[in-house]
Amino acid sequence: MERYDIAIIGTGPAGLSAAITAKIRNKKILLIGNKDFSNKLQKAHLIKNYLGFPSVSGKDLAKAFESHLEDMGIEITEEKVNAVYSMGEFFALQTAENMYEATTVILATGVMAGKMYPGEEELLGRGVSYCATCDAPLYGGKTAAIIGSSPKEEAEAEFLAEVASKVFYIPTYKGEIQLADNIEIVREKPKSIEESDGIRKLKTDRGDYEVDGVFILRESVSPGQLVPGLEVDKNHVKVNRKMETSIPGCFACGDIVGEPYQYIKSAGEGNIAALSAVSYLAALRRKQLEQNESE
Numbered sequence: 001m002e003r004y005d006i007a008i009i010g011t012g013p014a015g016l017s018a019a020i021t022a023k024i025r026n027k028k029i030l031l032i033g034n035k036d037f038s039n040k041l042q043k044a045h046l047i048k049n050y051l052g053f054p055s056v057s058g059k060d061l062a063k064a065f066e067s068h069l070e071d072m073g074i075e076i077t078e079e080k081v082n083a084v085y086s087m088g089e090f091f092a093l094q095t096a097e098n099m100y101e102a103t104t105v106i107l108a109t110g111v112m113a114g115k116m117y118p119g120e121e122e123l124l125g126r127g128v129s130y131c132a133t134c135d136a137p138l139y140g141g142k143t144a145a146i147i148g149s150s151p152k153e154e155a156e157a158e159f160l161a162e163v164a165s166k167v168f169y170i171p172t173y174k175g176e177i178q179l180a181d182n183i184e185i186v187r188e189k190p191k192s193i194e195e196s197d198g199i200r201k202l203k204t205d206r207g208d209y210e211v212d213g214v215f216i217l218r219e220s221v222s223p224g225q226l227v228p229g230l231e232v233d234k235n236h237v238k239v240n241r242k243m244e245t246s247i248p249g250c251f252a253c254g255d256i257v258g259e260p261y262q263y264i265k266s267a268g269e270g271n272i273a274a275l276s277a278v279s280y281l282a283a284l285r286r287k288q289l290e291q292n293e294s295e
Helices: 013-024 039-043 058-072 132-139 151-161 263-294
Strands: 003-009 029-032 081-086 091-095 099-107 143-148 166-171 183-185 190-196 199-204 208-211 213-217 250-252
Touching: 003 013, 003 091, 003 263, 013 029, 013 058, 013 263, 029 091, 029 099, 039 058, 099 263, 132 143, 132 151, 132 213, 143 151, 143 208, 151 166, 151 183, 151 213, 166 199, 199 213, 250 263
Parallel strands: 003 029, 003 099, 099 250, 143 166, 143 213, 166 183
Antiparallel strands: 081 091, 091 099, 190 199, 199 208
């Protein structure tokens, strides 16, 4: 399998800055995220403190970012990373479509909106999942529920319905939805996920739904669930001044590491994270050369 030097997750100012810096340093990079960049950036009416761009709108700043990426020959892989596993010498990144390998990883996913549901963390991997296309085969002939945060999740519901006997789809957004006949659209507010005497239930503000599994599909996964073993403080990843996390080879930058939630701060941290990843790779090479010489 192809292995990248640096995998960057997130296409806000932090992730894009990290990708540009890594590319300048001639590293083989994988940039995963939304080709429209972050929703926060697209919706920004006016930004006044981004150096060199006085009184710029979010959309205009996004256009400048896009032009910079094109000039550098940097492409965005538009997939959602569901999990990142430290394998010792490299990291394995799992998406619904593929598995990727990278020697280092930079997390620039922003801050997860909203809190986890009661029971979500406790039942993760035991009836709760963040990827329907990954775990759908486990629910053949069974009943499952999907909590979808955007219309993009409807495709996962359709896929799951091809395997499961019954699917409840609970959208947390407004708008018309048309899905397969064996998918029941539930316009209710999810409250918790519970398990008692082997019976699993999704509780809403109007009722209880007995299910075998619950898929929670958000725009982003909490950092502690995204990278097992990562040291976090609530929704933020703990880092030092070099943007190093508690896991060697894993770096984080931007809103995911804490306030202030500012575009220019995120871009600066992305630059630092990339330079730190480059230094980490150089140290690995030196260590390998020393081992080869001693053999």
